[in-house]
Amino acid sequence: MTTAATRSPExxxxxxxxxxxxxxxxxAHYELVTVHGGLLYLSGQLPxxxxxxxxxxxxGGGVSLEQAREGARWCxxxxxxxxxxxxxxxxRVERVLKLQVFVHSDPAFTxxxxxxxxxxxxxxxxxxxxxxxARTAIGAAQLPQGASVELDLIVASTAAVPxxxxxxHHAIHR
Numbered sequence: 001m002t003t004a005a006t007r008s009p010e011x012x013x014x015x016x017x018x019x020x021x022x023x024x025x026x027x028a029h030y031e032l033v034t035v036h037g038g039l040l041y042l043s044g045q046l047p048x049x050x051x052x053x054x055x056x057x058x059x060g061g062g063v064s065l066e067q068a069r070e071g072a073r074w075c076x077x078x079x080x081x082x083x084x085x086x087x088x089x090x091x092r093v094e095r096v097l098k099l100q101v102f103v104h105s106d107p108a109f110t111x112x113x114x115x116x117x118x119x120x121x122x123x124x125x126x127x128x129x130x131x132x133x134a135r136t137a138i139g140a141a142q143l144p145q146g147a148s149v150e151l152d153l154i155v156a157s158t159a160a161v162p163x164x165x166x167x168x169h170h171a172i173h174r
Contacts, residue, residue, distance in 0.1 A: 009090035009126040013080075016125065021048075024081040033086045038094075042082050042153040044102070046144060047074035056146040060109030063148045068103060069118035071149040075101075076119040079153050080126070092159035096123050096133040102150045105139040112137035119151055 013020060026032050026043070034041045047055045047070075055071030057063040084090055101116035103109070116137035123131035133153075143150050 009093060012126050013090065018077065018080075018122075020077050020084060021081045024078050024085065032082045035086065038156055038158060039097070040083065040086055040153075040155045040157060042079055042155070044144075044150045044152045045075045045078040045082070046147040046150050047071035048078060049074055053145045053147045055148045057104070057148055058106050059103050059115065059148050060106035060111075063104075065111055065114060068115045068148050071147070072101060072115050072118040072151065073122070075149055075151045076122050079151060080122075083153075083155060087157055087159060090126065092157050093127060093130070093155055094158050095130045095156045096127060096153060097156055098154040099123065099133045099135045100152050101135070101137045102140045102143060103137065104141070104143045104146075104148050107139075109139065112139050115149060116151075 007015070024032065024045075030043055032043050046053050054074055055063065055067055059065065059068040080090060083093060087093065099116070099119060101112070101119055103112045103115050105112065116135060120131075120133070120135060123133060125131070
């Protein structure tokens with residue numbers, strides 16, 4: 001019998017009913033992910049849904065903690081899409097090394113870590129202890145396109161990036 005500890009990240013995605021986007025592309029002249037020496041450096045992901053930033057505004061000043069957490073959930077799904085595009089499967093993730101979460105927040109707002117928890121929780125659900133990353137949660141005066149939250153990741157993979165999975169928006173450095 002398969003236990004939670006032995007199920008693959010892709011199996012967990014299906015079990016949790018997660019809808020990982022398939023159309024993630026850079027919004028300008030940058031790379032979604034740069035791969036070097038087995039490490040994947042993901043660009044910042046905004047909470048985009050259907051081509052628009054779904055959660056905008058200042059957390060603690062019009063945007064609630066729960067709305068910001070929902071934005072962090074959308075960001076992490078987009079990050080999973082970038083990983084899947086780069087590696088061909090989330091099963092090729094060896095370890096999540098670093099998670100940074102940026103929160104557009106009111107100066108009085110101090111619960112940045114609570115927003116970041118919404119992203120961290122899924123990483124552990126999908127990757128088990130390999131998803132428990134070093135983390136930084138940062139308050140920001142403003143984020144691109146008025147987003148309430150943005151996150152980026154550094155991930156290790158022992159698998160080579162498949163040549164058929166190297167679209168032009170990935171920078172591959174070996």
